[in-house]
Amino acid sequence: xxxxxxxxxxxxxxxxxxxxxxxxxxxxxxxxxxxxxxxxxxxxxxxxxxxxxxxxxxxxxxxxxxxxxxxxxxxxxxxxxxxxxxxxxxxxxxxxxxxxxxxxxxxxxxxxxxxxxxxxxxxxxxxxxxxxxxxxxxxxxxxxxxxxxxxxxxxxxxxxxxxxxxxxxxxxxxxxxxxxxxxxxxxxxxxxxxxxxxxxxxxxxxxxxxxxxxxxxxxxxxxxxxxxxxxxxxxxxxxxxxxxxxxxxxxxxxxxxxxxxxxxxxxxxxxxxxxxxxxxxxxxxxxxxxxxxxxxxxxxxxxxxxxxxxxxxxxxxxxxxxxxxxxxxxxxxxxxxxxxxxxxxxxxxxxxxxxxxxxxxxxxxx
Amino acid sequence: xxxxxxxxxxxxxxxxxxxxxxxxxxxxxxxxxxxxxxxxxxxxxxxxxxxxxxxxxxxxxxxxxxxxxxxxxxxxxxxxxxxxxxxxxxxxxxxxxxxxxxxxxxxxxxxxxxxxxxxxxxxxxxxxxxxxxxxxxxxxxxxxxxxxxxxxxxxxxxxxxxxxxxxxxxxxxxxxxxxxxxxxxxxxxxxxxxxxxxxxxxxxxxxxxxxxxxxxxxxxxxxxxxxxxxxxxxxxxxxxxxxxxxxxxxxxxxxxxxxxxxxx
Numbered sequence: 032x033x034x035x036x037x038x039x040x041x042x043x044x045x046x047x048x049x050x051x052x053x054x055x056x057x058x059x060x061x062x063x064x065x066x067x068x069x070x071x072x073x074x075x076x077x078x079x080x081x082x083x084x085x086x087x088x089x090x091x092x093x094x095x096x097x098x099x100x101x102x103x104x105x106x107x108x109x110x111x112x113x114x115x116x117x118x119x120x121x122x123x124x125x126x127x128x129x130x131x132x133x134x135x136x137x138x139x140x141x142x143x144x145x146x147x148x149x150x151x152x153x154x155x156x157x158x159x160x161x162x163x164x165x166x167x168x169x170x171x172x173x174x175x176x177x178x179x180x181x182x183x184x185x186x187x188x189x190x191x192x193x194x195x196x197x198x199x200x201x202x203x204x205x206x207x208x209x210x211x212x213x214x215x216x217x218x219x220x221x222x223x224x225x226x227x228x229x230x231x232x233x234x235x236x237x238x239x240x241x242x243x244x245x246x247x248x249x250x251x252x253x254x255x256x257x258x259x260x261x262x263x264x265x266x267x268x269x270x271x272x273x274x275x276x277x278x279x280x281x282x283x284x285x286x287x288x289x290x291x292x293x294x295x296x297x298x299x300x301x302x303x304x305x306x307x308x309x310x311x312x313x314x315x316x317x318x319x320x321x322x323x324x325x326x327x328x329x330x331x332x333x334x335x336x337x338x339x340x341x342x343x344x345x346x347x348x349x350x351x352x353x354x355x356x357x358x359x360x361x362x363x364x365x366x367x368x369x370x371x372x373x374x375x376x377x378x379x380x381x382x383x384x385x386x387x388x389x390x391x392x393x394x395x396x397x
Numbered sequence: 398x399x400x401x402x403x404x405x406x407x408x409x410x411x412x413x414x415x416x417x418x419x420x421x422x423x424x425x426x427x428x429x430x431x432x433x434x435x436x437x438x439x440x441x442x443x444x445x446x447x448x449x450x451x452x453x454x455x456x457x458x459x460x461x462x463x464x465x466x467x468x469x470x471x472x473x474x475x476x477x478x479x480x481x482x483x484x485x486x487x488x489x490x491x492x493x494x495x496x497x498x499x500x501x502x503x504x505x506x507x508x509x510x511x512x513x514x515x516x517x518x519x520x521x522x523x524x525x526x527x528x529x530x531x532x533x534x535x536x537x538x539x540x541x542x543x544x545x546x547x548x549x550x551x552x553x554x555x556x557x558x559x560x561x562x563x564x565x566x567x568x569x570x571x572x573x574x575x576x577x578x579x580x581x582x583x584x585x586x587x588x589x590x591x592x593x594x595x596x597x598x599x600x601x602x603x604x605x606x607x608x609x610x611x612x613x614x615x616x617x618x619x620x621x622x623x624x625x626x627x628x629x630x631x632x633x634x635x636x637x638x639x640x641x642x643x644x645x646x647x648x649x650x651x652x653x654x655x656x657x658x659x660x661x
Contacts, residue, residue, distance in 0.1 A: 066535060066660055067660070067661045068533075068535070068658050068659060068660045068661065069658070070656065070658045071656060071658075072656070073654070073656075074482070074655075074656055074657070187478075187479055187480060187481060189478055200661065201478040201661065202478070202659065202661045203478040203479055203480045203531075203533070203659060203661065204480065204658070204659075205480045205481050205482035205483075205657055207482060207483060207484065207499075208498065208499040209484065209499035209500055209501055210484065210654055210655055210656060211501065211652050211653065211654050211655075212484065212486065212501040212502065212503055212525050212652070212653045212655070213500065213501070213502045213503070213650065213651075213652055214502075214503045214505065214550065214635060214650060214651040214652070214653060215502070215503075215504050215505065215648075215649065215650050216504075216505035216506065216507075216508055216514070216550055216560070216637055216649040216650075217505075217506065217507045217508065217646070217647040217648075217649065218507070218508055218509075218560075218639055218643055218644065218645045218646055218647075218649065219507055219509065219645055219647075220645040221641075221645065268641060270641065270642060270643055270644055270645045271644070271645065272552075272555050272558050272644035272645065272646065360642070361641070361642035361643070361644055362642065363640070363641040363642045397645055
């Protein structure tokens with residue numbers, strides 16, 4: 032009877048032990064993390080990259096537990112990479128990291144060129160929490176990271192999650208010969224400039240001319256319908272990066288309009304306000320109708336309108352001066368109307384052959 | 398009884414210690430499991446029929462000229478942790494079959510106000526092709542980001558001069574630069590256009606394509622609807638048009654980065 036009891040105890044004990052041994056490994060098997068991914072900033076082989084790793088831990092991370100990241104495929108973690116290059120967030124809330132755990136502070140160590148080990152402090156991460164780990168210059172919680180991880184060779188690479196916290200997981204990333212496409216293009220240079228003349232806006236053909244007619248001391252001859260004197264219309268387009276500048280020069284400089292038959296006789300060109308009985312000749316830019324262009328110095332700020340006998344003009348020169356520009360930028364459908372003004376004094380010599388020639392030059396800065 | 402008591406645990410432990418893996422270059426038969434005490438009992442030239450039960454662990458089962466039977470579980474390569482992603486470029490409408498090597502480039506050539514430049518054989522401008530394959534349970538997402546953001550194509554010599562990128566259509570005389578998706582396909586699963594690129598009007602050689610605006614922050618351009626995908630392919634058109642005030646330069650450039658991320 033006693034021997035049967037002993038045998039029963041022996042068999043029972045062995046059986047229970049056997050079952051425990053069989054069952055025990057299953058109980059110790061780690062849970063798999065879910066929604067595990069590692070988003071890289073670059074996927075080119077042998078290239079520095081930031082990593083953003085996220086996963087949901089079914090088990091949670093107990094106090095003092097370790098969480099280990101193991102990269103493969105020749106991935107190389109910078110030797111100096113430390114906790115200052117890393118952020119870890121529990122359900123979106125960054126935890127404090129340091130070289131070693133202390134209190135609620137986590138410890139982070141670059142264990143090797145392919146392994147980073149986190150050790151939790153005293154605050155457990157709850158089960159089903161979402162853990163986010165940022166490594167590289169994207170880590171900005173305590174400080175902005177400066178060191179990154181160098182991708183391995185082209186091919187599939189994996190990140191294995193392990194540690195005493197109990198959960199495991201493997202995420203794969205594709206490392207490629209290149210992850211970038213270079214795009215290039217050319218825009219050819221273009222510039223167009225055109226002159227027209229007329230008492231009103233419109234397209235005209237060469238030769239461009241402005242007849243001031245007969246000038247008396249009692250009247251200023253000026254562009255417009257009143258005196259039937261043409262305006263000079265300037266139009267320009269350019270895609271020059273630095274825009275367009277238009278200069279004007281004349282044949283006679285400050286001598287202005289010169290008699291063909293007696294070249295010493297002239298109607299001077301000086302800066303000032305036109306007035307009947309005061310000898311002067313020159314240009315001003317009509318502010319109305321100015322599109323795309325800006326009036327350039329020395330013509331800027333001058334009062335100027337069609338049919339006005341009191342326009343303010345600038346002296347003409349043979350060297351040429353800026354009269355219009357496009358503000359240092361490309362211009363489309365630039366349009367300006369320029370008034371020609373002439374007045375004589377009582378001593379201005381009588382001639383029927385006063386002339387001058389104006390030259391407009393448009394220059395683009397590409 | 399003592400013998401029986403000893404035999405029970407021995408039987409329970411024995412299999413896990415004696416089994417060995419059978420491997421080849423493409424698969425592993427791990428921890429082969431054996432039937433219980435049987436024999437091969439019928440053969441012919443082309444097959445062997447095995448009885449229910451066989452004694453030796455990892456032993457060869459029935460054999461013939463053409464095959465051999467072994468017991469065990471078949472473990473394929475660990476496909477769940479795989480993702481492959483590849484970029485190619487081609488002007489032809491052949492992203493489905495084209496393979497090209499890095500560096501990947503798209504030269505848009507010379508753009509004028511009367512000639513919008515787009516991917517396709519007409520302008521000899523490359524498409525960008527992407528190949529994506531993953532068995533990640535949560536599928537994969539492909540993002541796109543560019544170097545210059547909304548400034549699009551920027552002149553290398555005068556960086557302030559650019560061809561803007563916006564969510565709009567290209568058109569002669571209108572400054573616009575961006576991407577659109579010509580087509581997507583997959584042999585298993587789905588590769589979908591996403592975000593700003595979803596359902597935009599887009600075709601090879603079309604000079605009225607509707608582009609998505611580019612950003613320096615990665616934005617989704619493809620996804621797999623949260624599921625694995627096999628043989629996923631996407632064909633992307635690069636599009637640009639200029640206005641009369643787009644500054645002239647021969648060094649407009651941008652760099653577009655594509656990143657594929659699987660969720661496992």
